[in-house]
Amino acid sequence: MFQRVALIGIGLIGSSISHAMRRRGLAREIVGYARTPATRATAVRLGLISQAFESAADAAAGADLIILCSPVGVYGAIAQEIAPRLARGAIVTDVGSVKGAVVRDVGPHIPDGVHFVPGHPIAGTEYSGPESGFATLFDNRWCILTPPDGTDAAATGRLRALWEAMGSNVEIMTPEHHDMVLAITSHVPHLIAFNIVNTAAHLGRVTDSEVIKFSAGGFRDFTRIASSDPTMWRDVFLNNREAVIEMLGRFAEDLSHLQRAIRYGDGDTLFRLFTEAREVRKGVIQAGQDTAAPDFGRGGGMTPASKA
């Protein structure tokens, strides 16, 4: 499908893309750049890339597909660096969790004759690094593409075909709408998970040891979400400020409503709101975006080799 794919950044998503591409033979060659020598060495050792470069520009040179897989905060600098080396006709894409800021930061650097098609696979785990990837991460998950106005339709089509070949369903929307949708389905959930874990850690009257021992009552699921990569998430929040703050406002308003029902003993309101929330779960299961296993996710699953 592609002759030479350059991965710029090789963490959970970059390594999973390599696994998923090699599973189906979608690239003749996969090369890459990573910031640290350790990651470059690991990526070569695991066969994720056939060649590691010490600069993003060297990795991107001669590639017909360049995928930015680093934290979105460094996209602008990378785009500026690789721009002069991009081959005519190449496609530049990314996997960042925000899209408006990516169009803003990367778009201006892309030279004429190179196609820029931002993307975001809605898939992940709480693990980071080149050893955490696996080939099935994108299976039956959605990938959102947000081509700016005037993007070459053939380039968008090739990227759609690539994601479908890696197991995903593809949807196309504007960057602005993407950022609004993800604010509520991903960014705010992560923020409140980070937040409650820290609230719990700083209670004087309940010890850390107690919080951990009795975490099976619900808290442990938040700790899992809150163990995601801090750098990636810092950049997400800095780059989707407006949508996140709007959604947080709604969340806080609704939480005050629940808190007031608790304070005044309004059991009917609590029951009604809890019942409505339960219904949404059925939709998630029916859409194949989760399984019905009743164990709060304590079962088996795909363990990366390094942690098996």
Add this chain to the structure above:
Amino acid sequence: MFQRVALIGIGLIGSSISHAMRRRGLAREIVGYARTPATRATAVRLGLISQAFESAADAAAGADLIILCSPVGVYGAIAQEIAPRLARGAIVTDVGSVKGAVVRDVGPHIPDGVHFVPGHPIAGTEYSGPESGFATLFDNRWCILTPPDGTDAAATGRLRALWEAMGSNVEIMTPEHHDMVLAITSHVPHLIAFNIVNTAAHLGRVTDSEVIKFSAGGFRDFTRIASSDPTMWRDVFLNNREAVIEMLGRFAEDLSHLQRAIRYGDGDTLFRLFTEAREVRKGVIQAGQDTAAPDFGRGGGMTPASKA
């Protein structure tokens, strides 16, 4: 260990207790009461109880261990009803998620010569009903006992031995401390999960279909928690009002702090707080209260027979 155990209420926890007791032969006979004829019939059909009674008092009569497994909101009425039929020397316990209110509602009805030892196994899934239980639910989980002052030490000891035989570790604390610990490790996490699911469901600018399709970004884990039994959770919040409202206040304060860091672009604060949250996760894994499977819980696991 016990001659005749009476389960008052046979949902997820009641049915799991039956499985766990029968796994190790801890009771000569298990009988029970459930509010609906359908649950009674299912419990007998599945062998969870050898005999179903239409009244809690009839079920409790002659039992040497009575376990209240219904929503805590009806404990007071049940205690009043069963009190005259309790055998001298019997132990009454419960599995409710709040303990101060249980001591308040049940304690006064317990006759002299009967031992009242409130308890709370910190274990569960998002499923409800007699078909959702399984024998391993309590394995390596904690069970908290909150015997009021003056409780017979031998009775507390027998209950401790029972929970240990069902696979749990046991800790003893005051009802007030229990309610504070559980407010942060279980009650508030559930409340904010219910809340964000409802916030998402009522957005005009993001459709329900989009929320569900793109839920793999984090939201789906909240929908799982938010699909827990609405009646049980209504009663929890109505009966642990003060601790929940205190913890919600702290949570909201901390969330405002994060929101402010986002608004003013303070990446250092975000990075620091996210890194701290990640550390808590390590403690949960090390304490054996979760597994390190990197699939956000999408793996296999213990599926109840009825849903296999």
